[in-house]
Amino acid sequence: MKTIEQNILKEVAGLDALPVGAYNIRTNGKSAARNTTANIDIVTKEDKPGIDIIIKPGTINESVHIPVVVSQAGLKDMVYNDFFIGEGSDVTIVAGCGIHSCGDADSAHDGIHTFYVGKNAKIRYVEKHYGEGDADATGKRLMNPTTVVHLDEGAQMMMETSQIAGIDDTNRVTEADLAAGAKLEIRDSIMTTGDQTADAYFTADLNGEDCSCNIISRTVAKGNSKQHYTSTLNGNARCAGHTECDSIIMDNAYVHAAPQLSAATTEASLIHEAAIGKIAGEQLIKLMTLGLTEEEAEEQIISGFLK
């Protein structure tokens, strides 16, 4: 594997070497390496690009890595990945996509990830997006991830998604429905710079009794970048929902945050919060009194905020 691809794998999946457990590494539109285990099967789809990841009921403490690397200019990669998480299992799935652009044609990765999380199963899903490019590359790096989550009774999902650098244009769509007792936690962080745009749409239908959903989003918008954020919680049963979007805005950036709630029963308890503001001057001053320059102080505040 070339060093560019190795670097991207490290950025998006924290991988220095092939991971332990199940994995499928996709480079430039093709499967480059795969491993399955006794409990986790990975099957190439017949009718469209993508894979099925099938996790047997009761699989505990296993992990699946499915990083995607795009390093060819002009490649438009589109995948459909379906995850079948067996009842009562407890697994970690690390997905991530990195684009390295080198020419003047746009490179793109679009993916639809659909999760069928079985009764009382528990999953942690980590997805990182990252872009980099040669200094003279003019091609844009585009990513449009869609994530659909079906949580069966008592299922739990913890989703950590982030896009910290290098993606020019992104439209992230996340849709979830929750059955009784299901629990969904989403932590999303985004930083945009230059002329980038990032759109994020979250929707959760809280359908089952006593299900709960918590969406926490932290964003930083620098330069001339633009961000649009919409998060909708629909309470259709006795449930608890909370959505929070907190943004730091800098330079000439634009941030639009629109949390929305709907309730179809008096038993739904839903809260939304949104805040947009510049870095607090007193935070910069405090760090400067500790000996940091203004730039160093800004870096510390942003990296802590997005952590």
Place this chain on the structure above:
Amino acid sequence: MLELQNISYVTEDGKTILKDINAKIDDHFVVITGPNGSGKSTLAKVIAGINKPSSGRILLNGEDITDLSITERANKGISYAFQQPVRFKGLTVKDLMSLAAGKEASLNELCNLLSEVGLCAKDYINRDLDGSLSGGELKRIEIAMAFARNSALTLFDEPEAGIDLWSFQKLIRVFEKMVAGNDGNILIISHQERIIDIADKVLYLKDGQVAKYDTKENVLPEIMGGAASACSVLTDKMKED
């Protein structure tokens, strides 16, 4: 040694907050006291470089630092524990203590520093320095950060505010230790008799001016004299004695 020469501070809307302050801070432990609103915090901010004086010069060990930035003054050995601690979303107690110390702080060092302010390091180091901590906890961490910097000149702005009595007793002992240890100059803004008691000198600030700057024996009568107009914990306590 810190020298304030003719320091005045006028706000943008023309309000004079500090008027022609002259003082040489060459004693080891100096307390600035005075009524609320007399300009104590403003003076501390002028020393730390947060507020630029409208006129006057500030000298640190003979060097004119009036035009130096906050960062440059910090690197020359000035530390400032704020009256109102700042909250940070996402930065932990350990992050900030490490930034203050100028290096990654070990658990052992954090334990030592935080125990000085009555906190147990392992309960706190991984917590965010945000609204999830109480006012008193934030204040104690603010003080511990100043200890961690171990500077030539440390300013504490009302370190007693918001701290429970038990922790305050302990804090006094830490300041007493600092006095005994003779490491660097300490400038404390305080209304507390116990703190004034251990001061080498007391600067009494009133209406933005130095009303008196002398040993506590000479300054206290002055404060008492003005007690009719000032409403302070200190003067009440003085009367009890």
